[in-house]
Amino acid sequence: MELTIRPLDRDDKDGWLALWRAYHAHYGDEVSADLTFTTFDRLVDRTHSLRCRIALTPEHKVVGFVNYFLHDSKWQTRESCFIEDIFVGVEARRQGVGQRMLQDIHRIANINRWGRLYMAVPGTDDGAVAFFRATAEESDWIVFDYEL
Secondary structure (H helix, E strand, O other): OOOEEEEOOHHHHHHHHHHHHHHHHHOOOOOOHHHHHHHHHHHHOOOOOEEEEEEEOOOOOEEEEEEEEEEOOOOOOOOEEEEEEEEEOHHHOOOOHHHHHHHHHHHHHHHHOOOEEEEOOOOOOHHHHHHHHHHOOOOOOOOOOOOO
8 A cells, every 4th residue: 555654734634533533433432522632733733742643545545643752761861752542544454554654653763763662552452462563572561550
């Protein structure tokens, strides 16, 4: 599949929004309009720590996104990158879109000399777990969430 991968822009809102809703439906989540549009505004603000890159077809259809953020760590001197969301629309799956988006983030990490690139995946999402096991090293760390 021929793709362009680039940062999310305001003009991409409709395509991103359709995937954003499909992503949350996949996990059985409902997100408020306030959270959705606040997230979009943050992702297109080049000064905000949240970032997004999208995969587009030659017809400019958004078929995937990867949302991530950079943060400091006391374990290293360089920034770390946490991939918070990666999603490919149903019609574009199994065509290398997810892998291409991860390669793109990996390329950017190397250019910027980030110290770490990592993600967390719900253990109940067998497809996502299999995908990441094929593309990254599995950590022996266990993630715990506290209710707030």
